[in-house]
Amino acid sequence: MMIKKSLVLTALVCLGLPMVSMAAEPPIEAYKAWTANKDHAITEALGGLKGDAARGRKLAIASAKGNCLACHQLPIPEEGFHGEVGPSLHGVANRYSEGEIRMRIVDIQALNPASLMPPMYKNPAELKQVAKKYAGRTILTAQEVEDVVAYLMTLK
Template sequence: MKPGVWGSTAVALLVANMAYAAEVAPNDVKVEDGTVAQSLTGNPGDPEMGAKALANRGLGNCLACHAVSALESEQFHGDVAPPLDGVADRWQPEQLRAIVVTAKKEFGPESVMPGFYSLEVGINVRKDLVGKPILTAQQVEDVVAYLSTLKEGD
């Protein structure tokens, strides 16, 4: 093996461990005054990946309840929850993060919207998700980044 390979591998492992160490566990998320002020990962979200998670029926499945004009090519937008168009004009990213993380605390226990990064996701949840968060911390950041792009008139 070349002399520089070990050093490169060690640096890569250190960076990966630092990123993992920065991730906030679901039970450690601090919601204060309807906000989660800090990133759950220490990394910025990727709006493109957030749109994919939001539309993915196996992940966010947000379109089951919400309509999003920017994702009109996706099928079966719901109408049981408010449209997400203009959501970035209504809430700050810190508020959106709190809503995505723990909607039951933000909207009340009767809300149909689950907590996506909570161990208490609600009732009638897929069996494989009971006691687990629906999204990863990075997926939450990605969804928040995408939602933050949805301004009125866009």
């Protein structure tokens, strides 16, 4: 358990924090609380925002943002490197509902505390051991989460 925990921290330090640090520091937006249902799905869009699949595809590539490609294979042929730390996301919308996809992007560690995937939209007040500079921030904004959800929903 200790080992797994330190792996998670390493993942956060290696991937989560640089994602934020490389971006021009946007102002901290108010955290939009979400709730998961008993099937581990977040059926309501964060803040009622509407996602844009084309923007989501860009965010999935951006190493300073979601950095999804670092760990997942995606149908993005123009990018050379596709990681294999996580499962391939080809056809992910056939396996999961929109709410289940949102849950996994927002806080996969709520489902699997040992997951190497950083929680992209966990309540900043609940994050432990975050450098002061990053305190109060989520890795992705609510709009960015919805954009990535919209993109993954096209993967059928």
